[in-house]
Amino acid sequence: MEFDYVVVGAGAAGCVVANRLSADPGRTVLLAEYGGRPVSPMISVPKGFYYILRGDRYLYRYPTRNGEAWLRGKVLGGSTAVNGMVWTRGAPADWNALAARSGPGWAWDDIRPACEAIEDALGICAPPGDCEITRAILGSARSVGWHVTDDFNSLDTERIGPTPSSIANGKRVTAYSAFIRSVKKRPNLTVATRTRAARLLFDGHRVTGVRVQAGKSGIDVAARREVVVCAGAIETPLLLERSGIGRPDVIRSLGVELRAESPNVGERLIEQRGLAMQVTLGNRSGISRRLDSLPKRGWEGLKYLVARSGPLASAGYDLVCQFKSSPEAPRPDVQGLFAPLALDTGSAEMKLARHSGILFMGYPIRPETPSSVHASGPAFEDFPVIDARFLESESDRNSIAPVLGIAREVLGRDPVAALVKSEEFPGSSVTTPEQVIRYSLETGRGIYHAVGSAAMGPDDADVTGPRLRVRGVGGLRIADASVLPAQVSGNTAAPAMAVGWRAADFIIEEAR
Numbered sequence: 134m135e136f137d138y139v140v141v142g143a144g145a146a147g148c149v150v151a152n153r154l155s156a157d158p159g160r161t162v163l164l165a166e167y168g169g170r171p172v173s174p175m176i177s178v179p180k181g182f183y184y185i186l187r188g189d190r191y192l193y194r195y196p197t198r199n200g201e202a203w204l205r206g207k208v209l210g211g212s213t214a215v216n217g218m219v220w221t222r223g224a225p226a227d228w229n230a231l232a233a234r235s236g237p238g239w240a241w242d243d244i245r246p247a248c249e250a251i252e253d254a255l256g257i258c259a260p261p262g263d264c265e266i267t268r269a270i271l272g273s274a275r276s277v278g279w280h281v282t283d284d285f286n287s288l289d290t291e292r293i294g295p296t297p298s299s300i301a302n303g304k305r306v307t308a309y310s311a312f313i314r315s316v317k318k319r320p321n322l323t324v325a326t327r328t329r330a331a332r333l334l335f336d337g338h339r340v341t342g343v344r345v346q347a348g349k350s351g352i353d354v355a356a357r358r359e360v361v362v363c364a365g366a367i368e369t370p371l372l373l374e375r376s377g378i379g380r381p382d383v384i385r386s387l388g389v390e391l392r393a394e395s396p397n398v399g400e401r402l403i404e405q406r407g408l409a410m411q412v413t414l415g416n417r418s419g420i421s422r423r424l425d426s427l428p429k430r431g432w433e434g435l436k437y438l439v440a441r442s443g444p445l446a447s448a449g450y451d452l453v454c455q456f457k458s459s460p461e462a463p464r465p466d467v468q469g470l471f472a473p474l475a476l477d478t479g480s481a482e483m484k485l486a487r488h489s490g491i492l493f494m495g496y497p498i499r500p501e502t503p504s505s506v507h508a509s510g511p512a513f514e515d516f517p518v519i520d521a522r523f524l525e526s527e528s529d530r531n532s533i534a535p536v537l538g539i540a541r542e543v544l545g546r547d548p549v550a551a552l553v554k555s556e557e558f559p560g561s562s563v564t565t566p567e568q569v570i571r572y573s574l575e576t577g578r579g580i581y582h583a584v585g586s587a588a589m590g591p592d593d594a595d596v597t598g599p600r601l602r603v604r605g606v607g608g609l610r611i612a613d614a615s616v617l618p619a620q621v622s623g624n625t626a627a628p629a630m631a632v633g634w635r636a637a638d639f640i641i642e643e644a645r
């Protein structure tokens with residue numbers, strides 16, 4: 134089997150790459166995805182987010198050394214099929230800083246057109262919500278000085294507004310539904326599901342294809358021009374290591390031949406760390422009230438099916454804000470999300486409580502503590518070793534310490550304060566900076582936004598150069614969240630898709 138391009142992974146970036154490369158009928162493209170098709174209707178229901186995360190059908194659950202689980206999507210669309218749909222482009226200042234650090238092609242002037250083109254295909258919306266709780270939160274946020282905006286992505290000041298979301302006509306839009314479904318009949322595009330890249334194939338130092346595993350069969354697929362790895366920030370470094378590209382000690386421990394020494398494969402991974410807070414409300418309002426019995430759930434389900442409206446049609450979190458952890462900070466360094474619902478604290482799953490509440494999540498958006506991810510064995514089934522590290526730098530600790538206090542200040546002001554009965558968690562025992570940091574480390578989670586594990590940059594020690602070619606070998610590029618050397622202030626689906634867009638730009642330009 135032979136193609137011009139083999140794209141590994143049909144996630145946020147991979148779908149964009151495969152769409153754009155296959156737009157020219159003269160190029161043949163294989164898009165190889167380990168997961169299956171998005172069969173469950175709950176994937177397209179926006180609030181189905183909470184339901185999908187309970188099961189394993191569409192998810193990888195990677196255990197970390199500190200006993201947590203990092204989730205990723207395992208299905209056409211990758212993590213965009215299971216994520217919270219929050220659509221933040223990243224701040225222009227961060228993209229410009231990234232370009233200054235990594236090389237040309239990544240400044241905001243390069244990224245903005247990519248974001249706009251992607252948004253045209255996706256159809257991003259910011260549902261205004263029809264809920265007294267979100268209206269009250271906006272009122273209280275205004276009173277602490279945050280700007281209330283319907284266009285969250287256009288500002289880099291302290292602000293709050295309806296969450297820009299990858300939702301169109303009341304349905305989740307994934308990278309697959311936006312970029313592949315409509316073009317999958319192109320004769321030069323082959324989309325293979327349940328097909329995983331086991332390792333890269335070489336001729337000397339040139340990558341010539343991929344050994345894929347489809348069911349029990351292993352097949353060698355040749356790539357006449359390039360292999361583009363889009364397997365995400367966890368799987369991409371593992372595929373490189375299993376193919377002999379990475380830290381020599383890691384490669385040796387796998388019993389694999391060293392093809393290219395690359396000291397930062399799997400290193401410098403940057404994940405965000407959050408904390409959660411929940412208050413109960415005095416009256417029975419919000420999403421919990423509208424979904425707290427079988428008949429009500431049936432009614433809201435019907436409304437959703439007929440009109441694509443109601444609480445099921447809005448994003449995982451209805452409001453998003455960015456604010457400064459201290460007045461001296463030059464720009465917002467924390468992102469917050471509010472949902473007008475309460476989670477059941479008695480359940481280990483993300484189950485809705487029967488009472489009304491407000492759930493808040495907050496996390497510093499430009500953390501700098503590095504984690505790492507490495508293969509523990511030569512087979513895909515061998516779980517990676519993820520050394521998840523958080524809040525080790527003074528700046529990370531300073532950013533998170535005030536987050537609870539700021540959320541309490543917003544929820545403590547009218548009009549929302551008039552609705553709040555009590556703080557359900559964490560409560561008054563978590564107040565001082567040390568207590569907040571400990572609370573975040575002990576009960577928080579990674580936000581599933583890892584970047585940087587195969588970061589680009591100008592130095593020999595950077596895994597790829599700015600045009601995303603992997604150093605030390607030919608015929609191989611990486612295009613996914615792993616190449617971003619830093620967080621760009623917010624969530625990572627839009628940045629990963631922009632990486633896919635830019636990778637396609639580079640490949641198309643160089644093929645001319």
Ligand SMILES: Cc1cc2nc3c(=O)[nH]c(=O)nc-3n(C[C@H](O)[C@H](O)[C@H](O)COP(=O)(O)OP(=O)(O)OC[C@H]3O[C@@H](n4cnc5c(N)ncnc54)[C@H](O)[C@@H]3O)c2cc1C
Nearest residue numbers: 142144145146167211212216217218219330365614624626
């Ligand atoms: C639960 C959750 C909630 C999130 N919420 C948000 C949010 O609200 N907003 C936001 O912007 N971001 C969110 N994110 C993060 C965002 O979705 C990801 O950062 C983004 O999708 C990463 O894109 P990617 O292309 O790097 O990888 P992915 O989208 O993860 O795609 C990687 C793909 O590669 C496939 N793959 C992996 N290994 C192989 C292999 N060896 N062979 C073949 N296929 C392979 C995987 O199955 C997957 O389909 C969330 C993520 C999760 C998991």
